[in-house]
Every structure is written in C-alpha cells, then in structure tokens.
Amino acid sequence: MKFYQRLAYYLFGCTIGAIFVYYMIGGKDVGCSYFPNARVLKDIRRKPAVYSDSARMLMQVLKIDTADVRKIMTYGDVDFGRSNKPTQGGKLYIVEGRNKQNEPIEVAVVNGSEKVLIKSFTKLK
Template sequence: MKFYQRFAYYLIGLVIGCFFVAAVWSGKDTRCNYFPNARVLNDLRNKPFLYDIEASRRLSEDWVDTTDIKNVLTYGDVDFDKSNIKEEGGKLYIIYGKTSKNKDITLEVINYPEKAVLRNIIKNDKPN
C-alpha cells in the first residue's frame, strides 16, 4: 500500500474519531475543577446565593454592584489561611477580587450545605 493510501485511511479514521468524541462530549456539562480555589468558587456559584443585611447595605452604595459580586465568585481568589472557619452551621470563606472599576474588594461568604450567604463586602483602599 502506498503512502498516500495509508495517509487517506488515517485521515478518514481521524475524522470519524473526532465526530464520535464531539458527539459524546457535546451534551455534557463538564467542568475540570481540580484545584481547591475553583472547587470552592464553583460550589458557591451553584447554590442559591443570598445577601445579608450588611451586604445589602453595601450593594446600595455606588461603588459595587451584583455583577461585581458574580465576577469575584467566578475569577476571585479564596484566602484559605483565613477561610474554612466553622461559623453558624456553615463555613466562612474570604474571597479577594476586583470591581468593574478595578477597585479591590473582599467578600465574606458563609457556605451552608443548602445555600451560600454573602455576609459582608469590604472595600480595600490602598494608600497612595
């Protein structure tokens, strides 16, 4: 068998294999959350998310809004040295992130088994 014939068989098999792989993986909602930071943030995003009175008061101010909270819960960094503390039947997590105006904020989120509650939003002002 000549080289171009072997190459043609190889390409046909490769294309058929790609179609099978695409068919198997296209309908699945798969995530690769191997690291602890990604696991915690994914767990908080997938639960019903509630706001405490203090967090609601901070959201009524002009410097932060709910899209900033969602972005921090997607791209933020969990401080595990200050987090994973048992509190009120859940675990407290401290998450650092930025607002859409590039201001540093800190979220205090209590992760209960059935819900997540945003306890406080702290503006991190940097001295110039």
C-alpha cells in the first residue's frame, strides 16, 4: 500500500472519529478546570454570593459594583499563599483582580458548602 493510500485511510478514520465525538459531546455543557485557580474560581461562581455589611460599605467607598466582583471572580488570580485557610463558615480565599477602571482590587471570600460570603475588598497600589 502506498503512502497516499495510508494517509487517505488515516484521514478518513480521523474524520469519522471526530464526527462521532462531536455528536457524543456536542450538546453537553462540558468544561475542563484542571488548574487549582480555575477550580477554586469555578466553585466560588457556582454558589450564591452573600455580601457582608462591611463589604457593602467598602463597595460604596471604593466604587466597586457587582459587575466588577463577577469579573474578578471570573478572571482573577487566587493567592494560595494567603488562602485556603479554614475559618468559620468555610475556607478563606484571597482573589486578586482588576475593576473597570483597571485598578487592582483584592477580594476576601469565604467559600462555604452552600454559599459564598464576600467579606472585604482592598484596593491595591
């Protein structure tokens, strides 16, 4: 069998396999969160968020809105050196991100089993 015939068989098999995989997984909401940062942020985003009273006041003072918090919880970076510490109600995570004005913001979040408590905000320099 010549090379171009083997290549044709190979490409035909790959095409059939790709079509099969597309129909098996195509309609499902499948995502991959392999890295620790992505897993923690995904776990935080899937639970309902509750703001503490001090966090609500800091949101007004620092001019942060819920869209900024969502952006930080989607694209932020978890500081694992200061995070993953057990506290009352869950584990404390420090998430660093940027708001709409591109200013660095740090959010302290307590990740519980049923809900997420957003404790405080800090504007970084």
